[in-house]
Amino acid sequence: MINAIIGIGYNHRGLEKACESRNYIQDLYIIERVCGICSHIHSTAFCMSIETLTGVTVSKRAEYIRVVVAELERLHSHLLWLGIAFHEIGFDTMFMYTWRNREKVLNLLATIGGNRVNYGVNTFGGVRRDFDETINAEILSTVDLLEEEIKSYLHLALTESTLAVRLVGVGKLSHEDAIKFGAVGPVARAAGIAEDMRVIEPFGAYKDFPLHVATDQGADVYGKTVVRILEMQESLRMIRLCIKNLPDGPLTVRVPRRVPAGEVLTRVEAPRGENIHYVRSNGTDMPDRVRVRAPSQANWHGMQHMLQGGNLADVPITIAAIDPCYSCTDRAIIIHSENETKLTDWRKLRQYSIDWYKKQGVDCSTLKL
Amino acid sequence: MAQLLAIIWKALVIPGFLFMSSYGFLVEFVDRKLYARMQNRIGPPWYQPLADFLKLIGKKTIIPSDADESMFRNMPIISLAAIASAFLYVPVLGMNAVFSFSGDLIIVLYFLAIPTLAMFLAGWYSRGVFATLGATRILTQMFVYEVPLFISLLAPALLAGSWSISGIAAYYAAHPLYALINIPCMFVALVAFQCKMERAPFDSPEAETEIVSGALVEYGGRLLAFFRWGSDCELVLILSLFSAIYLPFMTGILWLDLILYFVKTLLGLFLLTLMRATMARLVINEIVRFCWKYLTPVALLQVVFNLLIRRAL
Numbered sequence A: 001m002i003n004a005i006i007g008i009g010y011n012h013r014g015l016e017k018a019c020e021s022r023n024y025i026q027d028l029y030i031i032e033r034v035c036g037i038c039s040h041i042h043s044t045a046f047c048m049s050i051e052t053l054t055g056v057t058v059s060k061r062a063e064y065i066r067v068v069v070a071e072l073e074r075l076h077s078h079l080l081w082l083g084i085a086f087h088e089i090g091f092d093t094m095f096m097y098t099w100r101n102r103e104k105v106l107n108l109l110a111t112i113g114g115n116r117v118n119y120g121v122n123t124f125g126g127v128r129r130d131f132d133e134t135i136n137a138e139i140l141s142t143v144d145l146l147e148e149e150i151k152s153y154l155h156l157a158l159t160e161s162t163l164a165v166r167l168v169g170v171g172k173l174s175h176e177d178a179i180k181f182g183a184v185g186p187v188a189r190a191a192g193i194a195e196d197m198r199v200i201e202p203f204g205a206y207k208d209f210p211l212h213v214a215t216d217q218g219a220d221v222y223g224k225t226v227v228r229i230l231e232m233q234e235s236l237r238m239i240r241l242c243i244k245n246l247p248d249g250p251l252t253v254r255v256p257r258r259v260p261a262g263e264v265l266t267r268v269e270a271p272r273g274e275n276i277h278y279v280r281s282n283g284t285d286m287p288d289r290v291r292v293r294a295p296s297q298a299n300w301h302g303m304q305h306m307l308q309g310g311n312l313a314d315v316p317i318t319i320a321a322i323d324p325c326y327s328c329t330d331r332a333i334i335i336h337s338e339n340e341t342k343l344t345d346w347r348k349l350r351q352y353s354i355d356w357y358k359k360q361g362v363d364c365s366t367l368k369l
Numbered sequence B: 001m002a003q004l005l006a007i008i009w010k011a012l013v014i015p016g017f018l019f020m021s022s023y024g025f026l027v028e029f030v031d032r033k034l035y036a037r038m039q040n041r042i043g044p045p046w047y048q049p050l051a052d053f054l055k056l057i058g059k060k061t062i063i064p065s066d067a068d069e070s071m072f073r074n075m076p077i078i079s080l081a082a083i084a085s086a087f088l089y090v091p092v093l094g095m096n097a098v099f100s101f102s103g104d105l106i107i108v109l110y111f112l113a114i115p116t117l118a119m120f121l122a123g124w125y126s127r128g129v130f131a132t133l134g135a136t137r138i139l140t141q142m143f144v145y146e147v148p149l150f151i152s153l154l155a156p157a158l159l160a161g162s163w164s165i166s167g168i169a170a171y172y173a174a175h176p177l178y179a180l181i182n183i184p185c186m187f188v189a190l191v192a193f194q195c196k197m198e199r200a201p202f203d204s205p206e207a208e209t210e211i212v213s214g215a216l217v218e219y220g221g222r223l224l225a226f227f228r229w230g231s232d233c234e235l236v237l238i239l240s241l242f243s244a245i246y247l248p249f250m251t252g253i254l255w256l257d258l259i260l261y262f263v264k265t266l267l268g269l270f271l272l273t274l275m276r277a278t279m280a281r282l283v284i285n286e287i288v289r290f291c292w293k294y295l296t297p298v299a300l301l302q303v304v305f306n307l308l309i310r311r312a313l
Helices: A015-020 A024-032 A039-054 A060-088 A092-113 A133-159 A161-167 A175-180 A185-190 A221-244 A295-307 A312-321 A346-359 B002-012 B017-038 B048-058 B069-087 B104-126 B129-160 B165-174 B176-196 B221-246 B254-278 B284-312
Strands: A262-270 A273-281 A287-293 A333-336 A341-344
Touching: A015 A024, A015 A287, A024 A039, A024 A287, A039 A060, A039 A262, A039 A273, A060 A092, A060 A133, A060 A221, A060 A312, A092 A133, A092 B254, A133 A161, A133 A221, A161 A221, A175 A295, A185 A221, A185 A273, A185 A295, A221 A312, A273 A295, A287 A295, A295 A312, A341 A346, B017 B048, B017 B069, B017 B221, B017 B254, B048 B221, B069 B104, B069 B221, B104 B129, B104 B165, B104 B221, B129 B165, B129 B176, B129 B221, B129 B284, B165 B176, B165 B221, B176 B221, B176 B254, B176 B284, B221 B254
Parallel strands: none
Antiparallel strands: A262 A273, A273 A287, A333 A341
């Protein structure tokens, strides 16, 4: 592999623009759909932004529930990643096993929120779902079960030789390069950068129970694997602590419909790394600007560097190692051709879709956004 | 006339082509079912390989405009024909194959190389990027596993003092304990067979996450069905060869031998499936390193050891 050119931009959905033309409550539903996997952490960041702008303090119980769901989401995301990583290196048996465990987490999330992907737990000023004794018991028993399984994955990662042969030294992004390219999350932590938004800007249970940040010095795919497995163990510890120390209190606090003018930047730790939400309000019930910087966007920059000098066989696992989330990343479509470079922004994309549907016999230009 | 008919019956029906094909579908089913059970899945029903085959047969065949049409069309048939021919020299029922002469081990090894080469040519003449890459990987892999495979088949032949598979089988059937000597090279052969069949951890030539499905990426419809059929038959051929050379325990009673044949081949299949289910795919240069560094020396040591024993006998 001599060089690689990263060309993303096939999946633009215009979510930010769509948020600006809807009110905050409607936006919450859009924001939850930014990512198919870390839906909860996006809505948490958005809710926290609005709560900061309106000056509302969320009850401790609600914050703990947010943390539990966020950590369950991390478990589900990391198990998903682990399965995909095993699949990319042709180890389908472990793919099946990790996804079987992921199914347990998803069932739990479905029990809590009613859905497997968009749980709809968050709302402005708190959460919409409460934990009762049965759910607590279910969470704790699942956590116990996963503890054993994840321990076996760690053992496998540390001892299985075909795994080490495939992963050690592959897709390296050294400590300096990780800083230079602004890598976040497990990618940065695998390079020995002990940064985690749950420690830097903690909220709720993260304030009460300090988190151990898992790092590795390998800076390769193997390091990223180990970091993610260690993080899952940390998540399990966090969930257990939260459930055992769940405080009493109201679930929601009233939040006004109109958000005072101002701007806010919220940083939370998504499974893939630092997730930044910027919200600017102009005093109406609709935001003036919403900007989502999903973690995959930060991690793409180092990709070219990671791929250079590797083997073709290592390309899939190197790309998968940053756990890319394509749909989080795309903001516009840029088409390079020989003579010109065309930028298709949200407005043009929308016009294109209207024209396309017109050709199919559906006229949606009259729909109000 | 009756003799000729008997030979045709043996070559085409039992234990020839028809038996090989139907057992091939069964073996594919057992392989897939075992693989699924090892992965905590349910797995397919028994008729699934046949259903897949029939469905593929009915699909339209698309030949890429860049591809060499005659090569593209003929390779699956050549591959299947080579396997069917080789199968006639491998004993299935009892000690004797349909045909045998002194030196048929070499012929079978040559025939065994043809499907792999056919797959290489099929990939090469498809002219796709992934197909070409897969084809080169097939050839690279072939160069490294052929040596340990040949040597590990040579070792039992040296001890038996025969170059015919039926002869080797007969020798070990008469001296079952000597078969134990060949256990190290049995495992070498098993790994090399896995490498030959391009199954995990040696599935680099058809790595679906890297090069889609390698050499056969442009294939579809009837031609792909023929390739799939061929690889099922190849598996049967390999398992039969494995059981004839390394597990030559026989009773002399026909129906008991048939059951023993199934037990022995399915045991070999179980080991191959276990290997497939428990390992990650190796990169092609790792395969090269592994084959030269570990497989070949073990096989060579076995040859030296067998020669010494042969001397002592």
